[in-house]
Amino acid sequence: MAENVIIPNLPWIIAGGMSIGALGLIAWMFTTWLRIKNGYPLDGAWGQAIYPKRDDEAMERIKLLSQENAQLRAELGSIKDRLANVERIVTDSAHSLDREIEQLRGSRSN
Template sequence: MGFFELIGGPGIVMIAISGTIGWVVTTWLKVRHGYPLEGSFGQALKPVINNEHVERIRLLTTENAQMAAELSAMKERLATLERIATDSGSRLAHEIDRLKH
């Protein structure tokens, strides 16, 4: 007895329907989360990349680098403030005196 004879006509229909539903859900999830859609031969279908998108990505990359640098500076300042707040008064006075000279 073969596979198709074992599952019968309704089983084949259910497999086809579940495969189609799976394809639709996968495509919907890709679109919803911004993943590119590809054609049969791997060519990009959506989103279409044009000069406007390339320029926007470049600007966002630059802004991201600037914000990362600013965040790094803020972390250093916060570490200094935490050290000042948790150190004893005499040590802080000693460091201030050392900076004056």
């Protein structure tokens, strides 16, 4: 008997659920638009700020991190050069290494 009552009303139940979902989506879009319009930061799923406002402290921190990044890249480049020299020394035959050392000693005594 209960099946007869639910089946004829099934399209109305589905339409009601879809309309409630659509209204919820429209309300969420409206509140997000209001937040953007008034300059509030947007929140992620766990409450973290997605687009936080920029302040001077954050900009200064970004500048310091950029400088440190440049210094580390320069240091990495010099380390790569030194490593290339060590690899060259290790892979060269002992005879050519001895010859280079003797040439360096000879240039010092001149």
